[in-house]
Amino acid sequence: MGSMRRVLDCFLVFAAGTALGAACSSSPGTPAVKPLPEPDPYPALITRGPLSPRIANYDIRVRFDPVAHRIVAEQTLRWTNPATRPVSKLPFHLYMNAFKNEESVFMRESRGRHRDARASETGWGWIDVTAVQVHHNDVTISPDDVTISPGPNDPGEPGPMRAVPGSKAELLDRVVFPGPDETVLEVPLDQPVQPGQTIEVFMAFEVQLPEVFARTGYKNAFHMVGQWFPKIGVVVGEPGSERWHCEPFHLHSEFFADFGVYDVAIQVPNTHTVAATGVLTGAVDNGDGTRTLTYHAEDVHDFAWMADPHIDVIEGEAKNQYGTVRVRVYHRPAQRHFAERHLHAGIGAIEQFSALYVPYPWSLISIIDPPPRAARGAGGMEYPTFVTTAGDSFFTPPGVRLPEYITVHEVGHNWFQGMLASNEVDEAWLDEGVNEYADSIVMDALYGDGSGMVDWAGFRASSHLMRRAASGFLELIPAPIETISYEFPDYSSYAMATYLKTGLALRTLENIVGVEDFRRAMAFYAQRFAFRHPTGRDFFSSLEQALGRQLDWFVEPAFRQIGAVHYEVRDINCRRKHKKPRGVFGRGDDKVIVTPEDGPETDTWTCQVLIVNVGRVPAPVDVRIEFDDGTIHREHLSVSFDKTWHRISVERKSPVARVVIDPDQAIVLDSHLHRRDVRTDPALGPARRAAARAQFWTQTLLQVVGL
Numbered sequence: 001m002g003s004m005r006r007v008l009d010c011f012l013v014f015a016a017g018t019a020l021g022a023a024c025s026s027s028p029g030t031p032a033v034k035p036l037p038e039p040d041p042y043p044a045l046i047t048r049g050p051l052s053p054r055i056a057n058y059d060i061r062v063r064f065d066p067v068a069h070r071i072v073a074e075q076t077l078r079w080t081n082p083a084t085r086p087v088s089k090l091p092f093h094l095y096m097n098a099f100k101n102e103e104s105v106f107m108r109e110s111r112g113r114h115r116d117a118r119a120s121e122t123g124w125g126w127i128d129v130t131a132v133q134v135h136h137n138d139v140t141i142s143p144d145d146v147t148i149s150p151g152p153n154d155p156g157e158p159g160p161m162r163a164v165p166g167s168k169a170e171l172l173d174r175v176v177f178p179g180p181d182e183t184v185l186e187v188p189l190d191q192p193v194q195p196g197q198t199i200e201v202f203m204a205f206e207v208q209l210p211e212v213f214a215r216t217g218y219k220n221a222f223h224m225v226g227q228w229f230p231k232i233g234v235v236v237g238e239p240g241s242e243r244w245h246c247e248p249f250h251l252h253s254e255f256f257a258d259f260g261v262y263d264v265a266i267q268v269p270n271t272h273t274v275a276a277t278g279v280l281t282g283a284v285d286n287g288d289g290t291r292t293l294t295y296h297a298e299d300v301h302d303f304a305w306m307a308d309p310h311i312d313v314i315e316g317e318a319k320n321q322y323g324t325v326r327v328r329v330y331h332r333p334a335q336r337h338f339a340e341r342h343l344h345a346g347i348g349a350i351e352q353f354s355a356l357y358v359p360y361p362w363s364l365i366s367i368i369d370p371p372p373r374a375a376r377g378a379g380g381m382e383y384p385t386f387v388t389t390a391g392d393s394f395f396t397p398p399g400v401r402l403p404e405y406i407t408v409h410e411v412g413h414n415w416f417q418g419m420l421a422s423n424e425v426d427e428a429w430l431d432e433g434v435n436e437y438a439d440s441i442v443m444d445a446l447y448g449d450g451s452g453m454v455d456w457a458g459f460r461a462s463s464h465l466m467r468r469a470a471s472g473f474l475e476l477i478p479a480p481i482e483t484i485s486y487e488f489p490d491y492s493s494y495a496m497a498t499y500l501k502t503g504l505a506l507r508t509l510e511n512i513v514g515v516e517d518f519r520r521a522m523a524f525y526a527q528r529f530a531f532r533h534p535t536g537r538d539f540f541s542s543l544e545q546a547l548g549r550q551l552d553w554f555v556e557p558a559f560r561q562i563g564a565v566h567y568e569v570r571d572i573n574c575r576r577k578h579k580k581p582r583g584v585f586g587r588g589d590d591k592v593i594v595t596p597e598d599g600p601e602t603d604t605w606t607c608q609v610l611i612v613n614v615g616r617v618p619a620p621v622d623v624r625i626e627f628d629d630g631t632i633h634r635e636h637l638s639v640s641f642d643k644t645w646h647r648i649s650v651e652r653k654s655p656v657a658r659v660v661i662d663p664d665q666a667i668v669l670d671s672h673l674h675r676r677d678v679r680t681d682p683a684l685g686p687a688r689r690a691a692a693r694a695q696f697w698t699q700t701l702l703q704v705v706g707l
């Protein structure tokens with residue numbers, strides 16, 4: 001199987017017009033020693049900092065062994081208590097333990113699969129914290145050189161850390177994993193950290209990288225290192241009722257962390273090229289076949305890096321209000337052709353997102369285009385100033401812009417989560433879905449209105465149109481958009497609600513309130529909450545404030561309930577107007593009968609059109625009624641909660657030929673499969689009932705039930 005995949009990957013890359021390069025030969029060859037890189041000649045920020053509260057600051061030293069896929073590291077965290085009350089324990093994420101065994105929450109939920117990638121039976125990954133020291137109030141609280149390792153991991157039993165013989169155990173008994181899952185470590189403190197006080201926590205740790213299937217790990221010589229160090233949780237909540245947010249690593253959830261400054265020194269073989277969050281501030285040859293590369297990043301909430309002995313880089317520049325951003329694309333030689341496309345998309349994304357929201361403030365962004373065999377697991381992930389892309393394939397020739405879209409999306413995450421650091425665990429839609437909405441704007445701006453996604457062999461499509469094509473499934477999503485990521489029943493529900501439905505809901509809202517006003521409101525939100533942790537409520541209250549109107553009539557059902565808008569043409573009924581109403585009028589002896597001769601037909605038709613919204617989300621909508629004589633009647637149906645249907649009455653010189661609900665396609669949070677565009681059928685006679693097959697069967701059924 002493995003060799004077949006290799007052949008296929010090579011075919012895909014080759015057929016896409018790229019040279020058959022190193023990535024596709026049977027072996028990429030012995031890695032050559034690379035020249036020692038020059039430090040980047042610019043600061044971490046291209047504007048004045050600090051931009052964020054800098055609560056969690058890390059100093060990390062790493063030794064990397066690419067043969068064993070192993071990391072040995074030490075870190076010092078300087079953490080300031082942002083709460084209004086003292087904190088007596090410090091929880092840390094140990095994300096890498098998600099890949100340790102089948103008992104982790106992640107593996108139990110995923111059953112070894114993530115998106116299309118599968119976990120390897122041999123490539124388990126883990127992290128051991130081998131020492132902890134806490135410095136607080138100028139006192140080192142814990143013993144020196146404390147060595148700890150995880151305890152037994154019986155399912156259902158808490159697994160307290162135990163001391164290695166010879167070390168002091170007092171602290172260790174209380175340093176615990178809360179359950180069989182080992183992705184959260186809690187360090188209790190002898191003295192609480194007071195509000196505003198800073199504490200220093202030293203940790204030594206070792207990481208075994210997994211064979212990549214969910215964002216992080218290795219694939220042959222390629223190493224993508226993300227979520228690899230003990231990362232402190234986030235204090236959340238209103239002043240006075242703050243709490244720690246440090247969930248176990250769940251399948252559908254991504255990450256959430258505080259901003260800070262990172263200084264990371266990575267010791268690697270001199271054969272490897274490294275890319276990382278931040279800027280390179282130092283490069284030292286150690287004289288033993290290794291070198292130490294030091295990176296510095298400011299106002300970021302994560303740090304990721306990549307090491308590979310066969311990777312090339314191309315570079316370009318993006319301009320924004322702050323100055324120049326260097327954009328680098330790291331790629332294997334065989335993917336050079338795609339790298340140029342990713343570079344163009346990356347530069348465009350930096351410029352467009354900067355103009356729409358807030359300027360990108362960092363000097364650099366690194367876009368990693370993983371080798372094809374690693375792309376399924378490692379590709380398509382965002383970290384601050386560092387993203388991985390994907391999409392290189394035979395099926396994506398120039399004009400089929402999936403590779404560009406993935407780059408735009410991942411670069412866009414530097415806004416929607418990188419700067420607007422919302423909680424990806426509890427509110428995944430607030431970065432993924434909001435980003436999706438923005439990506440469509442950026443793709444159309446870069447590649448042409450209506451052809452942002454595809455412009456190939458005569459086909460043209462925007463990413464919005466492609467999303468719209470999937471909207472037929474909106475009413476099948478079993479959970480609201482505002483669902484905690486790990487409470488979605490499956491990946492499809494998570495993805496459909498978080499990405500698709502959120503994107504369509506925001507586009508609908510934009511069309512309802514007006515494009516320009518909505519985009520200004522989005523910029524207001526971005527500027528107000530950049531480098532903070534906005535919640536969904538912050539998002540909507542910012543929009544309401546900027547727009548000067550309430551949105552809860554739409555937000556409540558669209559984001560907090562299942563379902564969508566569901567407009568249908570239920571009935572069209574036209575008849576000729578009579579000169580006088582026919583029938584029997586009066587009582588007793590005064591009865592008068594008006595016959596067809598007394599009340600003949602006029603040349604006017606009275607038409608009634610019944611429009612219903614049987615969806616759960618109300619939305620104002622336009623209806624266009626076309627008549628046989630070519631005239632048009634257009635009506636705006638406003639929203640009212642107690643009315644889920646509207647009957648439109650019109651008089652014309654001819655009957656209705658066609659009814660179109662939402663002719664401008666403004667309400668895109670609606671299935672395109674519904675009867676929103678109905679032509680009358682002359683064969684059905686003067687009543688001109690619109691008789692779609694579905695309605696025929698519905699009416700037949702109702703007649704049976706009515707018996």
Ligand SMILES: [Zn+2]
Pocket residue numbers: 409413432435
């Ligand atoms: Zn995303």
